[in-house]
Every structure is written in C-alpha cells, then in structure tokens.
Amino acid sequence: MTDPLTPPRRKDPLVTTHLGHVSPALRSRAATAMAARAGQGRFVLQVCDDCAQATYPPRDRCPFCWGALHWQDQPNGAVIAAQTTIRSSIDLFFKDHLPWRIGTARLDAGPMATVHLHGDVGRGDRVRMELKLDRAGNPALFAMPEKETPHMADDPQLRVFTADPKYRRILVTDGRSATGQAVAEALLKAGAKTVFLGNADPLMRYPGQDRIEAVDGIEPVRLSLTDTRSIEALAGQLGGRVDIVVNTVGFTRQGGVGFGGNLNNLQSGLDLEVTGLMRLAQGFAPALSARSDDGDNAAAALVDIASIHGLTGRAGFAGSSATAAARLSLIASLRGEMAQTGIRVISVLTGPVDDGWHQNVPPPKTTAAQIARAVVTALQQGQETICADEVAKDVLARWQDDPILTIREENK
C-alpha cells in the first residue's frame, strides 16, 4: 500500500534547495525513437518486419533474423521475475532518491526488461507496464499494479516520472477565457494547492470573473504575455513558488493569406502567442529549473495549449495556424532545454475550439472541458504530447502517417 502524500510543509528559506539533477541522459537514436512514442503515452516495442518478434532493449536490427525493426504498440502485461532495492548509487540524481526499486520483468510481448517498480508490486506479481518519460525526457519502463491500489499515484518513485498536480502551485496564464477557467478548476479538483490565475487587464471585467475568483484556491494575478514587465514582475513575485505553468492564451482570427487575411490580426497573434511564449519561458523557466527536484512539490512542468493545425496549416485560419506552428516550434526547442533540468514540457493539441472565433466551423469542436481534462491527464501521466479531442487525434494520426498528404488535405 502506498502512503498517501502529505501536504508539503512551507519551505524553510535557510535550507539549500536541492539541485535539479536528471537521471543519466545518454541514449542511442533507437532509444530516442522510443522516447518520442513514450511521450504520447503509448506502450511500444520494436517488432521485426520479417519474423514479427518483438525485441528489447532498442536495437537497429532484429536479433533473431536480422530483419528491419519498426515500433509497434504492444500488450502491456508483464510478470516480475526478480527484484532488488538499490541502496547505493554514484549517480547524482539517484543517490538522492534511494532506496530505489527495480526488477526484471518478463513482458507479455516476449522480451525481458529491467524496469522500475511501483511500491505496490514485487517479485512474482503480474503488472501493467507503462512506458513513461524520465526527467531527462528518455524512455522508462515502469511496472504498475495490475489493478488500482490506494493512493497509487502518490508512490514516490512514480512521482519522479509524472507532474501530478496534487499539492502543487500552478500558474494559469489567462483566466479571462473559458479555457483558462476550466483548466484552473480542473487542476484544483485534481489536488492542486493553489492556482494563480492570470488576468491581462484587471480594469476590464470578463465573463465568469466573480464565480472563478471566488473559488477556493484561486489567486488572481496580473499577467499579460504581451508585456515583458508584467511577466518579470510576476516571476519575481511567484518564481520560487510556482511548480507548474499552464499557458492558456490564444488569439484566433479567421482569414487566408492572399485573400481575407488581416496583418494586424497576424501581428497580434504572433505577439501574444509566440513572442508571449518566449517572454513567459524567459520569465519562469529558470525558476522552474532551479526547483525541479525540490521535494514533494518540486517544480515539474510547463504546459502549452496550441492548435493541431500548427502542424499542417488550415484553410481559412492561415494566420492562426502559422502562429500555432511557431508556437509548436518554440515548445519543441524549449523541451530540449528543459530536459536538461528535469522539467517536462507538455503540448496539449486542440481542434477548432468551441468559442466565438470558430462559429462557422461545423462540429465536432474542442470544448474547454476537454482541454482541461487533457491538461490534467498529461500532468498526471507525465506525457509530452496529448490530443484534447477527436479532431486533434484524427489530424495527428493522419499527419504521423503521411504529413505531406495531411497538409494538402487541411488546406483545401
């Protein structure tokens, strides 16, 4: 049984902050390919094109017949054949997280693997394997109890691989939108201690303001991503106390490129969503990174919500899709930087959001509640990329299969 997490105590300002080391990060290209799939919450192994046998650790050729290997989703059951508790390590990250339990797992898919063990599983147990990302963004096989156990998510080893909102303090950048409000409430419901809710223009009232600001745990803060000084001021005030940042800003307007496009709209979108994202990262990334291994409420993640059409462009939303493309590109670069400090960078991808700027788009559309659910799930699972709804899933699947075709289709 897992001991339930207790609310972290107030930080003693005289105690040295634990440096945010990451677990050993050197990986082969094949292991990096496994990480890319792990980030989407998939459980994959390499399977041979010729003999159809699954293999692990990541290889470049099949060890049974030397055929070519491809990543495939695999059954995630396993049995633990041997276990140990590591009580001594010379690695800077693990030596501060001892004892650490690992085991030898016989995967239902075939291969044997060295795996991390959840506290509720041990030798002889049937387990459910999850392919997680470790703090450095590398693939990690984690053996979970087959069935839900009490306080399962509070397992200290598991929490190293997740960014669970429980007891964490979270900045949601834009509370003026329905999305921002839904995300804030979902995070509190998932156990967050505080949600600092951004408001770019405190002099202007917004829909739902009285209700959301009265919710227990919500702390309104002044924050405008188009204003560097407001970010610096807030980072100075909250930097050491924010564990997760969720960027909910968006500026969607319809229009084409040669026809019906509006340069002012494009510039406003780029300033808020792209330059704004970099302003936000520059304000908060250093503080998050410095606290990435600071106990139960260590800083854990930066979440950005963007349109799936950043991958493809979209007819009728050319400027907004270009903005989303730039946003996804910045997030990919930031992910690489933050992997070195143990902070997860998460992309929540949406279809057309069910708001005033997508009135003439036929359903299905992405609701604020779906986005909020995706944010919480990605944090709880430690995922890197998550689709909030069916449209995003559909476009992503087609894009992964044939990006050039999907780009044509979406711009017809």
Next chain:
Amino acid sequence: MARQKPYDGVALCAPVTTPYVRFSDQTAHWWAGAALAALARQTGLGPADFDGFCFASFSAGPDTVVGMVQHLGLSPRWMDHIPTGGASGVMALRRAARAVQMGDAEVVACVAADTNQIDSFRQTLQGFSRFSQDATYPYGFGGPNATFALIADNFMREYGVTREDFAKLCVAQRTNALSNPLALMKKPLTHEQYMQARPIADPIHLFDCVMPCAGAEAFIVTTPEKAQELGLSTARLAATIERHNAFADDPVQTRGGWARDIDDLWAAAGCTPQDMDMVQLYDDYPVIVAMQLADLGFCDKPALSRFITENDFTIAGSLPLNTNGGQLSAGQAGAAGGFQNVTEGLRQILRCPLGDQIPDATRALISGFGLVNYDRGVCTGAAVLEQDVLR
C-alpha cells in the same frame, strides 16, 4: 563440431602483478608500461624483443592496442585488443597461444592495465555499452551491483543457495588474501562481519562487492625453446573453451557459456574437475563464483549449498579458490581483474606465489566472465594450465 587441436609448442611464463592502488593519478598507459617494466625485470627483454602484444583495458581511451604500441615503443608483428574485461585473461591466453604455435609471433606480452582516478568508475559505467546506457543504468544507476542483485535474487531462490554459502566463499578468499602482501584488503573478514554488512542492492551486501582500483597484470606466451633460453619456468595449456552470449533465452542468467562447452574442456584436457589443485574463478560477486563451480562441473546447482559447506576454499583446503584473495579481497583493477586468474594460477604452478603456496600444485583451472552488456555477463572462457618445467 571440429575438436580443439592441442596447444603443442606453447609455453606460458613470467606472471607479473603491479601493486594495486585504490585511486591513481596515473593513466592506463602508465600502468601498462609498469607491467611491461616488471616483465622486463623478470626476463631481461626490452621493447624490441617482444614481437607480439595483446592488450586489455577499459580506461585507455581513446587509445586501443595501436596507440599503446606506439606509446610504449613496441614493434610487434602480431597484436590484439581484447575488450572483454573479466574474460580477457583467458581470451588473451588463447589468442597468443595460437599465434605462437603457428609462428605468427614468438614472444607475446599479454597485458591488462587500468587506472582508477577519482570519478573514473562512474564515467566508465556511464558509457559502458549501448544497452546499459539505454536500458540498465537509467534504472536506479546501481551499476553492476544492481544487475547482479537481480541475478543473485533469482539464483538464490532457484537453487537454495544462501548468504551463508556466499559468506563461506568470501571469508575463505579473505583468508587467502592475508598472505598476499599486494592485496588491498589487509584485515581478516569474519562470517559475522560478512552477514552484518550493510546492504548495497538486496541481496548484495558490502562484502559481496569488489573494490575498484588501479593496477596491471601481465604474462608471457612463447615457445618452450625461447623460455628455456630465457631461463623461465613454464606451464602448458592443456585445454580451453570460450563462449559468448550463450543461453540468450534464459529469462534471468542462471548459467554462463561454460555450461555449453564444459564437456569439451575436460575431454580435451584429459582430466576431471577432481584433478585440479586449485580454481581461479572470476569473482566479481560470490554468486558468479557459485555459478562457475556448477557450470565447470564440480557439482550440480541444487547441490551447490552442500558442496560449499563440505569444501574448504583456503590455500590449505580441499579446493583452494582464488588464492591471491581474488578481486573481492585483492581488488579489481578493471580489465586486469580478468587477468588475475591467469597470473595467480600460473604463479601457483610455477611455485612463485605472491602469498602462500598450495602444496604440490601442478594443475590450475582458470575461468573468466566478462562484460555486463545489458542484464547479464556475456563473455565466458576457461582454461586448464599444467606445470611443465620449473627453472
């Protein structure tokens, strides 16, 4: 399968050990040179006299045997680089023996040398192999301790071997080490101390682990005629085996490649385990010593516990084991740890041990085990050495 041809015309001689140190500010090159200097003192040979050179090391990077040859002023007509750590001694022996037998070389210096600088152990582990970098060390970074903990956890339950049994092996090796002035461990180890040691990675405890250190080991493979000319005592190579990545389908390692080839070894050697005056086994962990005792034919695995109880593994005992103290008590100088079994076996049958002599010893079984590439040791080898001429 083609049978192994005898090693006629091959003489093993001049085992040397450079005194180990826990940490060294010197390089593997320095230690390799120290081993060659020791060979030179014993034989009178200089750089120009060795026409064969076989080298094993983990810490010589970026150099291989090529860099080492130029660094140390050798000009061999045959050379080899053995990257198999704990199996490198047996493998060097096999390769050098055939080179000498076929006339590709006449005097081969086999050298294993490694340094141990501050933090070099961690750095070696970090980039040790692709599988361990991808799929072992990110899992708690317990190093080899964690890998062998999983192997030991399974082995002990499977075959009823206990920590008491391992204690007996470790205590006997420490007793042996006390007569070896070069052993790093100088104090006796009691059964109680072994049992009460702090856990490292369950069921591995402190005295199951070797002490990484710096050092070098070397020996010469040449012709009987050349050895006579140099006035060196010699041993014969009766038989050898070598196997890599055996039993890949075993879920957790319970046996090594020896189990596959052991009948060939004893058939070619023309003797049995009971004819051995000593065993010099690779001892990174006592569970691997126990595994070798079974795989090399001394007993079945279910009978291991009884076999260990019934035998005395000290120099004066019924089956002397790792008579210099082994890596567990003498220290593990990287790849040189895989040469210790050869040099110590040779010394005992050539009557020049570092510590106490096994009375009347003429035959030694040596065994190597190397390279945890992922979840198990991949390389194995064994050889039977016999006393030939004492000079």
